[in-house]
Every structure is written in C-alpha cells, then in structure tokens.
Amino acid sequence: MLRTLDKRQKGGTASENSVKSKSVNASNVKKPDASSETTIKPTRPEITKSEPPREPPSQKSEIRSEVILTSSSSTPIASRRIIKRNSVPPDYGRIVWITDPDAGFQAARIVDLSKSGFTLTLLHSNETVNRKYEEVFSSEEDPNKSVEDNCALMHLNEATLLNNCRLRYKQKKIYSYVAxxxxxxxxxxxxxxxxxSQKIKEYRGKSLGQKEPHIYAIADKSFREMRRHxxxxxxxxxxxxxxxxxxxxKAxxxxxxENWGADAGPxxxxxxxxxxxxxxFGNAKTLRNNNSSRFGKFVQIHFADNGNVAGGHVSHYLLETSRICRQTSGERNYHIFYQLIAGxxxxLYKYLALGQPHCFNYLSKGFLGxxxxxxxxQTNILKSRWSDSRFSEDSMVDDYxxxxxxxxxxxxTGLNEKELMFIWSTVAGILHLGNIEFEENHGDSRGGCKVSQRSEGYVDQAARLLGLETIELRMGLCARIMQTTKGGxxxxxxxxxxxSYEAIAGRDALSKSIYSKLFDWLVSRINRSIPFEESTHFIGVLDVAGFEYYAVNSFEQFCINFCNEKLQNFFNERILKEEQELYEKEALNVRRIEFMDNKDCIDLFEMKGKGLFDLLDEEARLPTPSYKNFTKRAHEENRKHFRLDTPRKSKVKTHREMRDDEGLLIRHYAGSVCYETKQFVEKNDDQLHNSLQILIEQSASPLLVSLFPSATSSRPSGNKLKSQSVGSKFKSQLTILLEKLxxxxxxFVRCIKPNNQMDAWNFDGAAILSQLQCAGMTSVLKLMQDGFPSRTSFGDLYSSYQRKLPPKLARLDPRLFAKCLFRALGLDPPDFQFGVTKVFFRAGKFAEFDSGSSF
Ligand SMILES: Nc1ncnc2c1ncn2[C@@H]1O[C@H](COP(=O)(O)OP(=O)(O)OP(=O)(O)O)[C@@H](O)[C@H]1O
Structure with a gap:
C-alpha cells in the first residue's frame, strides 16, 4: 500500500473563502453581517488532485502519534496569493464537495471546467450544477470513511471536517479531534x-488518541501535563x-x-x-437553551503537591442583569424565582408572600411554565402555584x-438557616419590588409621581423582606436626593x-443591583467553602459564551464578542507560537506560518482614548450622555479603522436602515456584526443612584447592607458614585483572565450545537459549518495543511518495531532506524520531515504510514 504513495500526484488549488454566499445561518440566529467579509473570512484550503484509493489506517497500530495543532487563520492577501499559485486543471470524474446552503456541502462529480468554474453532477440527484472554484472542495477518496482525528484526513478542509463530524454523529459519536x-x-x-464512573476509570492515564475521543481524555491530558511540566x-x-x-x-x-478528589473530603x-x-442564580431558559448560563465562568480546581485535589475557586463574568426585569417572549427569568415558587x-411560601409566576411583573411577560x-x-408542585398547566420536560431542569x-x-457550602432565609427573602423581595407601579402625583406641582394605590401592598412586602422602612422605600423610589452644585x-x-418612567428605571436598577450583588456574594461564599491553601497548581476550565450575532445586537453581544476576539487572539498565538517554537527546536525546515492577526480589532475596543470602551465611559461622564453622541464620536475617532464602519455598509437591510449615529458595524474575526448602540450608555452603567444606595445602607438586614459597601467617602457631589463601568470592569477582568491563561x-474544546430545535441526533450541516467557521476551526485546518500536525518520537517508532526486527537491526540507533525504514518503504519526502527527536508528518500522512507500515 505504501508503494502507491509514491505515485500520488501532488499539488492543488485553493480558493478564497466567501462564506457570505452560502447563507449558513440557522433559523433563529442570524449570520454575521456579511459586508466586506471577504476581507476577513478565513481562507479556504486547497483542492488537491486525485489520488488512488487507500486503506483505512490500522486501528491496532502500536505507534502512538502525538498530534499537535499548527496554527490558525490567514489573511485575505494570503488567500489571493494561494489561488494564483495553486490553480490546477480539473480532474474529470473526481468526487468533490460543493457548497450547499442547507447541508453545508454536497458531494458532486466534476464533469467539466469553464473559465468561471466547474460543471458538476450532484451525486444524490444527478442534477447538473455549476460552481465557482472557491465553492468546490476536495473530498477524501472514500467520503464515507470517518476518523477520530480529523488530521488523519488526507484533505483537510471545512468540507471534509464537516463530513467527518456528520459521519461520526450519525454513528452516535459526538467527539472528534482536530489535533x-x-x-x-x-x-x-x-x-x-x-x-x-467506569468511563472515568477507562480514561485515567491514557494519552490522547489511545482511546475514543472524549472530554475525559482532555481532562486527563491536562492533569498529566500539570504533573509532568x-x-x-x-x-x-x-x-x-x-x-x-x-x-x-461539569464532566x-x-x-x-472523582480521580483525584477522594482525599479532599467535603x-x-x-x-x-x-x-x-x-x-x-445564573441560568435561565432562553429560546436557545432551557438551561442557559447567563454569565461566564472560570472554575479552577487546585491540586496539592501530591496531585490530590486541594480546593477550588470560581471567577464569574458579566451576569446578564437585564433578564431580572424583562425577558424575551418564550424565555424565563433566572431559575431561582421559579424554584422558590415551586419548591x-x-x-416559607406564605412568609415570602409568593404567588403564581403570572402574579409578578418580573415573570409575567416571559414563559410561565x-x-x-x-x-x-409534576405532581410535586402544588396546583395552586401553577400559572400555566403546560409543564416542560427537561432532563437537566426540574424546578421542584x-x-x-x-x-x-x-x-x-456552609450557609446557616439565617443566611438561607436572607437569600429567599432577597429573591422574593425583588419580585415584590417589580410589582410596584407608579402614577402621576396630581398633588405635586413639580410633576412627580407616587406609588399607585394597588401597589401599596407590594411596597410593604418588599420593604419587609429587604429590611427597609416602607416609608423610606416609597420615598426612595419616587424621589431622588441630590446635592446642589451651583447656585444657593x-x-x-x-x-x-x-x-413615573424615572421611578420605574430606578426600581429596576435597584432590583438588578441587589440581584447581581447577591450573585457575587454567593460566589464568594462558594469560594470560601473550597479554600486551596495547599495548592501548588490548578486546572482551570473556562466556560464563556461564544461569538454572538443576532438580528439585534446590543451591548451584551458587544462585550461577548470582544471577549471572543481576545480568546481567538490567544488561541492563534498560543497554538501558532508553540508550534513554531517546536519546529525551531527540532530544526525543521518549515516556512513561517502566517495567521490573521486580530489585534487591530482588540485595539479598536480597548485602546486608550479613542477605543470604544473609553469613548463610552467618556460619554457617561458628560452632563447629558447620549448614545448618538457616543456613536458619532466612535466613528469620527476611528474614521480610517479597517474594523469599523457605519451600519449603511451592512449587507443586512434592517441594519442599513440604521442611521450612522445609531450603530457600529464591526468586522470581527468571525464576521461582521452590526451593533445597535441605543442602550449602550445605560447598560454600561450598573451603579445605583446615590439615594437608592443610601436607602439600602439603611436596611435592617446586615447581610444586605454588606453587599453594598458604603461609598460615603467617595460619593461625589450628588448623583452617581464614581466607580468602574460595566465595560471597563469586564475589560480589567479579561486582562486578568488572559494573564492567567x-x-x-x-x-481547547469547541462545542457545537447541532440544530436550533434542540432535537437529539439531528445534524444541521449549514448551522454546524457556520459554528466551525466562527470557532476558527476551518482556518486552523488550512494552516495545518501547510504544517506537520502529526509526529512521533524516534524512540516510540523504534520500540514499536523492535520486537519484530532481526537482532542486527534491533541494535540500530532509533533515528537511523527510522530513516532506513522510511527509505525502504519509499515514503515521499515532502510528506514528512526528520527533526532532532521526532519525525513529523504532513496532515493525513501519519495515518497512511501507520496503516501501510504495520507488518
Ligand atoms: N454531553 C451531553 N450529553 C447529553 N446532553 C447534553 C450534553 N451536552 C449538552 N447537553 C444538553 O444540551 C443542553 C445545553 O447544554 P449546555 O447548557 O451545556 O450548553 P451551553 O453551551 O453551556 O449553553 P449556554 O451558553 O446557553 O449556557 C443541556 O441542558 C443538555 O440538555
């Protein structure tokens, strides 16, 4: 079999990626704005010429190849260069993948070539279609062959990656590797x-690739590397x-x-x-996920010197506070509100004066089940507590x-009964706060408002549960105490x-502030219960929302996508840098691998002075901040910035309808997103107004007071407290996180959602392709194709043959042995390189070598 390798033709074409033409968006999630995206999308890899069929790699191989990722995305300029360099005549009759708006790709056979592209027949329908070169991708000789590691594929491109994922998913295998x-x-x-637990035992101490791909294999690898290095x-x-x-x-x-925590006891x-x-407290039902985490987290497990679990630490980021007061139709508030009512x-129900979900403004607009x-x-929950007889079944969520x-x-975690009661009272207090409504106060010549008659009961309940005086709460909500700065x-x-509208805004700000501080407090209590004094090292697991793009993108998406830019940059640098360093250390002759640097996008957000976060903070300091002024300034200050444009440049009609001072079109690494800036200024500010802060400071609940550290000393002349904005706090948190990383x-673990309906085992090719692209996976493949993603040490290679060799050969130096073996097998020199301690293979070539060389 290996002899056939010599005869294989080399070369190929590459085409520039233009994802926009494929509208791969899923039904309720809109694709990133495609405007100008040809300039930033990752590059499509090459289409190589036909090759003879080959055997699948030997499953029993004793040589263990360590497969390492090479690098990430590439520049548009580079992609144009590749097209030119790699233009190759067609291979008639060859099976290829062609782009398809629904499946992602479809298999087709090349029948002709014209100036503008290929003519092909679809395999499943025999229909003849025409495609541009950049819409056609190489296929494996056997498109039904699946592999555990995508690097074992001969042709690494987004079509073969998607196909391999599809084949495996059909076999109910949810995991695969890309290196x-x-x-x-x-x-x-x-x-x-x-x-x-049996599976946990099976993966303990096993190298990646020794067993089926699994999240446990990654966990084990991280533990082994922590110990080894x-x-x-x-x-x-x-x-x-x-x-x-x-x-x-969680896994x-x-x-x-389970492996190393038995001695850690409680x-x-x-x-x-x-x-x-x-x-x-941090998860809620959304349209996309019944148990969606509405915050990011970095959970560290700390280990003592002997390798046993010593403790842990949770860091959390950007809890979505807008949900506390309002939810999109079909979504819910945080689970705790329903859990408390149901369970x-x-x-307790009576003490907290609870009612059915529809009785509370903060729940009634959302999904009530x-x-x-x-x-x-279902029978666990008393009927008198239902709003809706429709119960939703979910294997992960059960309110009772x-x-x-x-x-x-x-x-x-160590909380006592008093503390538990504080939590329940605070949560219920927020529900009652939300029911306080306001009406015009005709007796007030200054045009103020008062609490509506029918809300009086809620003021009483909220005050009781939050330890406040009813009269103080009523006054605090209807008026603002200010300090004069001029005159008098x-x-x-x-x-x-x-x-009224100001009072409603104040009431909601108070609810959001209390809830988010309660969440902070809970996390700090968790951390107190898992101290890690003994720790020498940790394994941290980061779970943050991926790149987001919806029909309307606001400040939340702005922050999340900024975070993803930072993580993508880290991903690029980490993988590329490590790989380049290894090539240098091993004295390999590999040209430097370029990747698309998104540093300019990060700068656009975080640059001092004219960066978007700074401009937003500056706006907030003005006497009358306005989102329009912020947007205008953002465009003015970054007029020539490649990453920033006005909404009218968007390809999405509704975005184009936005005025220049109402939106920002940002070209992210994963695609362009148009942000509606309308609520940016408000959302960037989570500080309570001075008078509400004073109100809480007077609470009879010492725990509630402790959540709001007194800021009397730093209180400026009257209005808001001087403290970090949401954006700048998030920016600082990310800096710390990145330093830690x-x-x-x-x-890296890239999770993929298979379909938007949350159906089991339903593979929506187009939606999955879009996610693979956003995760930077397809561009990673391109760069792997240029590098040597598989490698094995001379020692491992040699020892796997040693037993079978005649005594004379068995005494050979491992490196020399490998050289002789490769020559004897007639391996094609471009497919591998000898380093100092290892031999490195081109993508897919290790699998071939492995299957062909086993004797
Ligand atoms: N490995 C798995 N096996 C079985 N079901 C799973 C698995 N992973 C996820 N699910 C199902 O998918 C749902 C969503 O998963 P999960 O909450 O982990 O998503 P997520 O990426 O964290 O989403 P979000 O960002 O919204 O928090 C789970 O509640 C569960 O029903």
Whole structure:
C-alpha cells in the first residue's frame, strides 16, 4: 500500500473563502453581517488532485502519534496569493464537495471546467450544477470513511471536517479531534454510561488518541501535563448558547474530582455542588437553551503537591442583569424565582408572600411554565402555584427538585438557616419590588409621581423582606436626593421628584443591583467553602459564551464578542507560537506560518482614548450622555479603522436602515456584526443612584447592607458614585483572565450545537459549518495543511518495531532506524520531515504510514 504513495500526484488549488454566499445561518440566529467579509473570512484550503484509493489506517497500530495543532487563520492577501499559485486543471470524474446552503456541502462529480468554474453532477440527484472554484472542495477518496482525528484526513478542509463530524454523529459519536482540539457536538440526549464512573476509570492515564475521543481524555491530558511540566493548565470550552459548554465543564470537574478528589473530603463534594447554586442564580431558559448560563465562568480546581485535589475557586463574568426585569417572549427569568415558587414549603411560601409566576411583573411577560424531569414529578408542585398547566420536560431542569438540591448545596457550602432565609427573602423581595407601579402625583406641582394605590401592598412586602422602612422605600423610589452644585448653598441636599418612567428605571436598577450583588456574594461564599491553601497548581476550565450575532445586537453581544476576539487572539498565538517554537527546536525546515492577526480589532475596543470602551465611559461622564453622541464620536475617532464602519455598509437591510449615529458595524474575526448602540450608555452603567444606595445602607438586614459597601467617602457631589463601568470592569477582568491563561498550559474544546430545535441526533450541516467557521476551526485546518500536525518520537517508532526486527537491526540507533525504514518503504519526502527527536508528518500522512507500515 505504501508503494502507491509514491505515485500520488501532488499539488492543488485553493480558493478564497466567501462564506457570505452560502447563507449558513440557522433559523433563529442570524449570520454575521456579511459586508466586506471577504476581507476577513478565513481562507479556504486547497483542492488537491486525485489520488488512488487507500486503506483505512490500522486501528491496532502500536505507534502512538502525538498530534499537535499548527496554527490558525490567514489573511485575505494570503488567500489571493494561494489561488494564483495553486490553480490546477480539473480532474474529470473526481468526487468533490460543493457548497450547499442547507447541508453545508454536497458531494458532486466534476464533469467539466469553464473559465468561471466547474460543471458538476450532484451525486444524490444527478442534477447538473455549476460552481465557482472557491465553492468546490476536495473530498477524501472514500467520503464515507470517518476518523477520530480529523488530521488523519488526507484533505483537510471545512468540507471534509464537516463530513467527518456528520459521519461520526450519525454513528452516535459526538467527539472528534482536530489535533489536540476536541470538537464536541451536543447529542441532546443522555448517552447511557458515556460519563459513568467506569468511563472515568477507562480514561485515567491514557494519552490522547489511545482511546475514543472524549472530554475525559482532555481532562486527563491536562492533569498529566500539570504533573509532568509542574505547570497549571487551562481548558477553554467555547461554543454558542446550547452547544454543551456547561455540560462539558461539569464532566471535566467530575473527572478530576472523582480521580483525584477522594482525599479532599467535603471539599470535593462542595466543588461538585457549586453547580446547583450557580445554575439556580445564573441560568435561565432562553429560546436557545432551557438551561442557559447567563454569565461566564472560570472554575479552577487546585491540586496539592501530591496531585490530590486541594480546593477550588470560581471567577464569574458579566451576569446578564437585564433578564431580572424583562425577558424575551418564550424565555424565563433566572431559575431561582421559579424554584422558590415551586419548591418552597407552605410556611416559607406564605412568609415570602409568593404567588403564581403570572402574579409578578418580573415573570409575567416571559414563559410561565415550570420545568420537570418527567410527568411524574409534576405532581410535586402544588396546583395552586401553577400559572400555566403546560409543564416542560427537561432532563437537566426540574424546578421542584432543583430547589431541594439547591438548599442542600447551600447548606453544604456552609450557609446557616439565617443566611438561607436572607437569600429567599432577597429573591422574593425583588419580585415584590417589580410589582410596584407608579402614577402621576396630581398633588405635586413639580410633576412627580407616587406609588399607585394597588401597589401599596407590594411596597410593604418588599420593604419587609429587604429590611427597609416602607416609608423610606416609597420615598426612595419616587424621589431622588441630590446635592446642589451651583447656585444657593453648595452641597445642600434637595429632594427631586421623579416622573413615573424615572421611578420605574430606578426600581429596576435597584432590583438588578441587589440581584447581581447577591450573585457575587454567593460566589464568594462558594469560594470560601473550597479554600486551596495547599495548592501548588490548578486546572482551570473556562466556560464563556461564544461569538454572538443576532438580528439585534446590543451591548451584551458587544462585550461577548470582544471577549471572543481576545480568546481567538490567544488561541492563534498560543497554538501558532508553540508550534513554531517546536519546529525551531527540532530544526525543521518549515516556512513561517502566517495567521490573521486580530489585534487591530482588540485595539479598536480597548485602546486608550479613542477605543470604544473609553469613548463610552467618556460619554457617561458628560452632563447629558447620549448614545448618538457616543456613536458619532466612535466613528469620527476611528474614521480610517479597517474594523469599523457605519451600519449603511451592512449587507443586512434592517441594519442599513440604521442611521450612522445609531450603530457600529464591526468586522470581527468571525464576521461582521452590526451593533445597535441605543442602550449602550445605560447598560454600561450598573451603579445605583446615590439615594437608592443610601436607602439600602439603611436596611435592617446586615447581610444586605454588606453587599453594598458604603461609598460615603467617595460619593461625589450628588448623583452617581464614581466607580468602574460595566465595560471597563469586564475589560480589567479579561486582562486578568488572559494573564492567567498565558501562564498555563492550554487545551481547547469547541462545542457545537447541532440544530436550533434542540432535537437529539439531528445534524444541521449549514448551522454546524457556520459554528466551525466562527470557532476558527476551518482556518486552523488550512494552516495545518501547510504544517506537520502529526509526529512521533524516534524512540516510540523504534520500540514499536523492535520486537519484530532481526537482532542486527534491533541494535540500530532509533533515528537511523527510522530513516532506513522510511527509505525502504519509499515514503515521499515532502510528506514528512526528520527533526532532532521526532519525525513529523504532513496532515493525513501519519495515518497512511501507520496503516501501510504495520507488518
Ligand atoms: N454531553 C451531553 N450529553 C447529553 N446532553 C447534553 C450534553 N451536552 C449538552 N447537553 C444538553 O444540551 C443542553 C445545553 O447544554 P449546555 O447548557 O451545556 O450548553 P451551553 O453551551 O453551556 O449553553 P449556554 O451558553 O446557553 O449556557 C443541556 O441542558 C443538555 O440538555
């Protein structure tokens, strides 16, 4: 078989990627704005000429190849160069992949070539179609052959990657590798025994590639590398909402705790029990995921010198606070609100003056149903607490049972009854706060408002539960205390009555502030319960939202996409740098691999002075901040910036309708996104107005007061407190996070959502392709094609043959032996290179060598 390799033709064409033409968007998620995207999309890899059929790689091979990723995306200029350089005549009769708006790609046979492209017949329908060169991709000789590691494919491109994922998913295999990166496609179904303790045992101590791809293999690798290199490790889990990030994170934590946490006693259990707490307060049903984490987190498991779990730490980022007051139709508020209604004892329910979900403004506009694991568990929830007889079944969410789990988890974390009651009272207090409505106060000549008559009861309940005086709460909501800055006596306190809409905004700001501080407090309590004094190293698992693009993109997407730019940059640098360093160390003759640098995009956000975050903060400091002024300035200050444009340059009609001072079109690494800046200024500011802060400081609940550290000393003359904006806090948090990641060894898990309906085992090719592109995977493949992603040490290679060699040969130096072997097998020199300690293979060539050389 190896002899056939010599005769294989080399070469190929490459085409520039133009994803825009393929409208790969899923139904409820809009594709990134495609304007100008040819300039930033990753490059499509080459189409190589036909090759003879070959055997599948030997499954029993004893040579273990370590497969390492080479690098990431590439520049448009580079892609244009490749097209020119690699233009190749067609190969009539050859099976290829052609782009398809629904499936991602379809198999077709080349029948003709014209100036503008190929004429092909579709394999499944025999229909004749024409395609441009850049819409045609090489296929494996046998398109039905699947591999565990995509690097074993002869042709690494987005079509073969998608096809391999599809083949495996059809076989109910959700994992595959691209070198060291794990691709995980959500099955939306529990797979029996797939994460069992038995499986955990099976993966312990096994190198990547020794067993089927699995999240446990990545967890084990990170542990082994932490021990071997005495260096902390990070596992970066990314993907869009519903892709399975949190489930992956949980599986990793379970793997590490079950293997090395037995001696940690209660800490191990506390570590695992952080999830019910974080999920109750930080997760919600969205249209994309019934159990969507609405915050980012970096969970560290700390290890003592002896390799046992010593403790942990949770860092959290950017909790979505807008959800507390309002949800999109069909979505819910945070689970805790429903859990408390569904699961509290009759006494607690009464004490908190709870009611059915539809009785509360903060819940009534969203989805009102409860979640249960099964029809049987519906009976747990008293009928008098239902708003809606429609129960939703979900294997992960059960409002009644989750409340019991939450209570246990909180107790395990060390919270006492008083603290539990504080939590329940605060959550219920927020619900009552939300029911306070306002009406015009006709008796007030200054045009202020007052609490509506029918809301009086809610003021009482909210005040009682939050430890406030009813009268103070009422006044605090309807008027603002200000200090005069000019005229009269400077510093005089005056009470300024509020209009209804201002009072509503203040009420919601108060609710959001209390809730997010409660969340911070819970995380700090979790951290107190899992101390790690003994720690020498840690394994951190990062679970943050992936790149987002919707019909309307606001400040949340702006921050999340900025975070993804930073992580993409880290991904590029880390993988490329490590690979280049290795090539140099091994004295390989490989030309430098270029990748698209997104540093300019990051600068656009975080540059001092004219960066978008700074401009937004500057706007907030003006006496009358306006989003239009901010948007105008953003465009003016960055007029020539390649990454920034006006909405009218968008390819999406609704975005083009936005005025220049209403939107920002940003060219991200994954595509262009048009942001509507309307609420940027408000959303960037999560500070309570001075008078509401004073109100909380007067609470009889010492715990509530402790959530709002007194800022009396830093309080400026009257209005808002001087503190970090949401954007600048997030920016600083990311800087710290990235520094942490830089100092660790890293592993990447790319989670993929298979379809938008959340159906089990339904592979929506176009949606998956779009995610692979956004995750930078397809561009990674391109660069791997240029490098040597598979390698094995001379020692490993030699020892796998040694037993079978005649005594004379068995004494050979391993490197010399490898050279002789390769020559004897007639391997094609461009397919491999000899380094100092290892032999490196081109993509797909190790698998060939492995299958052809086993004797
Ligand atoms: N490995 C898996 N096996 C079975 N079901 C899974 C798996 N991974 C995810 N799921 C299902 O998909 C749902 C969504 O997964 P998960 O909450 O982990 O997504 P996510 O990427 O964290 O989403 P978000 O960003 O919205 O939080 C889970 O509630 C579960 O039902």
């Amino acid at each position: 060291n990166i794990l691709i995980s496609i959500n099955p939306y179904q529990t797979i029996d025994g797939f994460y069992s 005495r260096k902390s490790q990070s596992i970066i889990v990314s993907g869009e909402s519903g892709a399975g990030k949190t489930e992956s994170q 990793i934590l379970r793997y590490l705790c 800490i191990q259990q506390r570590l695992l029990e952080t999830n019910p707490i974080l999920e109750a 509290s004892s009759p006494e 409860f979640f249960t694991h099964s029809v049987n568990s 049972l989750d409340f019991q789990r939450l209570e246990n988890a909180l107790k395990l 006596a400077r510093g005089t306190l005056i009470r300024v009555p509020l209009k 830089q100092s660790t060894g890293t592993h």
